[in-house]
Amino acid sequence: MKDKTKGRLFIIIGAIVLILTGANYLGHQRRINEEKTAKVICTTYPVYLLAKSIAAHTRGPEVQLLLPANTGCPHDYTLTPSDLMKLSGSRILLLKNGLGLDDALCETALKSNPSLMVADTTAGFRPIMAKAAHCKKSDCKSKSEHHHGTANPHMFASPDMASGMVENITDALEKLSPSNKVQYRKNAAAVIFELKELEKAFKKADFKQKNIAVQHDVFAYLARLAKLNQAVSLHADSAQAPSPAHVAELKKKIKENKVTVIFAEPQYPADFAKMLAKECGIKYAVLDPVASGPADADALYYVNTMKKNLAVLKEHLSK
Numbered sequence: 001m002k003d004k005t006k007g008r009l010f011i012i013i014g015a016i017v018l019i020l021t022g023a024n025y026l027g028h029q030r031r032i033n034e035e036k037t038a039k040v041i042c043t044t045y046p047v048y049l050l051a052k053s054i055a056a057h058t059r060g061p062e063v064q065l066l067l068p069a070n071t072g073c074p075h076d077y078t079l080t081p082s083d084l085m086k087l088s089g090s091r092i093l094l095l096k097n098g099l100g101l102d103d104a105l106c107e108t109a110l111k112s113n114p115s116l117m118v119a120d121t122t123a124g125f126r127p128i129m130a131k132a133a134h135c136k137k138s139d140c141k142s143k144s145e146h147h148h149g150t151a152n153p154h155m156f157a158s159p160d161m162a163s164g165m166v167e168n169i170t171d172a173l174e175k176l177s178p179s180n181k182v183q184y185r186k187n188a189a190a191v192i193f194e195l196k197e198l199e200k201a202f203k204k205a206d207f208k209q210k211n212i213a214v215q216h217d218v219f220a221y222l223a224r225l226a227k228l229n230q231a232v233s234l235h236a237d238s239a240q241a242p243s244p245a246h247v248a249e250l251k252k253k254i255k256e257n258k259v260t261v262i263f264a265e266p267q268y269p270a271d272f273a274k275m276l277a278k279e280c281g282i283k284y285a286v287l288d289p290v291a292s293g294p295a296d297a298d299a300l301y302y303v304n305t306m307k308k309n310l311a312v313l314k315e316h317l318s319k
Contacts, residue, residue, distance in 0.1 A: 008126045026248035036089035038176055041066050043102040045292050046156035046302065047095050047121050051169050053299045054187045057232045058180040061093070066109075069295040072267040073154070073218075074102050076319060082260075091117075093176045095169060098122040112120050119172035121165045127151035128220045158221035158288035159198040159306050176294045201310055202226045207317040211257040213250075216265045218289045223306060226313065231257035232290045236274060242272060255279050285316050 009037050013273045030193040038061035039257045042048035048065040055063045067074055087094070087109050096106050110116055155161035170188040174181045212223070212231035213274075232253045234242075253259075254276075261283040264273040270286070278286035287309050290302050297301055 001037050001214070008298060031243055036092070037061075039086075039089065040093045040095060040173065040176065040214045041201060042095045042107055043067065044097045045069055046162070046290050047072070047097055047165070047169070049164055049293075049297060050121075050156075050162065050191065051095055051173070051288065053191050053302075054166065054170055054173060054184055055180075055301055056187050058177070058183050060099065061177055065295070066094075066105075070292045071294045074105050079105060079108050079112075084109075087116065089113075090115055090218070091176070093117045093119060093172060095119050095121055097153060097156065099127055099151045099155070099274045101153035112316075117166065117172075117176065117183065121159075121168045121172075122153070122155050122170060125155065125164050127153070128157065128224065130217065140141040142236065145183075146209045152217055152220045154218045154291075156223055156287065157218050157291070158225050159195040159202070159303075160225050162302070163199070166195070168252070180239050191303075194300075198310070199225065203223075205310065205314055207313065208319065209260050209317045210259075211259050212317070213254055213259045213262040214287075215262075215268055218265065218291065219287060220288075222287075222309070228313075228317075229257075232259055234260075234262070234276065247276070250276060251280055254282065261285055263290075263312075265289060267292050283316055285312050287312060 027305045040051055040055065040061050040063045042051050042063065043066050045067075046199075047066060048063065048069075055144050064086060065279050066079075066086060067077060071077060074079065092113065092115070094106065094116045094117060096102050096110060099122050107120060110118070122192045129150055156165060170184050177184075202222070205226060206227065207228060210227070211229050213221075213233035213234065214230050215232060215234050217230070220230060222228075232250060234250060254262075259280075259282060262273050262277045262280075262285075264286050266288050268288055270284075274284050289303050290305050291303060293305070
């Protein structure tokens with residue numbers, strides 16, 4: 001009798017174990033399926049590049065760019081109906097740049113879908129405080145003249161800051177998809193290694209000419225890393241033609257600071273920068289802050305673009 005009782009007990013215990021195991025398995029599969037159907041939406045192109053590199057070789061969630069890849073910095077971008085469609089649904093992580101660059105855009109996104117999970121990729125880092133606005137409010141006819149308030153939001157344009165953004169993005173992705181944690185960490189470590197190597201290379205570069213002229217303040221963090229001084233900012237990224245007085249002021253600053261090259265950006269028209277360089281008898285070159293680029297960029301696009309920037313700086317400032 002005792003043997004029969006023990007046998008029944010073992011059967012009951014076995015059945016309970018099987019039920020619990022099956023329930024755990026089903027729960028695990030449900031969580032995996034939820035993670036696969038989740039989405040990661042990035043407000044800016046550089047955030048998209050970094051997030052895509054971290055999420056490489058995983059089964060999901062999918063990483064998408066909210067805006068067209070050629071948009072550049074979304075200072076005054078207005079979300080379209082197709083943009084808002086990307087934000088519809090549940091379990092969506094919105095990765096933002098922060099520091100005022102895309103705050104208005106994110107507010108609109110949250111109004112459209114209050115269930116969005118939002119992560120700030122520049123949170124926890126001390127920003128460079130922006131200089132005073134270059135024109136009076138009453139004179140400003142374009143929002144794109146970059147009145148950012150108190151903080152410069154262009155951390156993404158320098159590899160040392162980008163490595164910190166990678167850490168923030170990785171933390172956010174892990175919370176959305178815990179099953180991919182190991183691969184996320186592996187990918188992030190590889191990206192950070194490349195960025196740290198770039199950081200060392202910029203710091204070691206021997207630039208003879210320290211004062212540079214730039215199109216606008218997007219290179220503040222890169223200049224700090226490379227020990228360069230943005231002595232002149234053209235503020236020539238808007239459609240409004242510069243006044244003769246502004247041109248004269250720029251020529252004076254270029255001469256006083258012994259600037260030998262004007263660095264423009266591929267995201268903006270270069271006519272004025274080229275014209276000013278010619279009139280001042282100095283060089284013209286292009287640096288890419290990676291604010292925009294090809295939609296099908298590979299995982300190394302950011303790193304390779306920064307390597308090209310370093311080569312351009314060495315070519316024009318090391319002699």
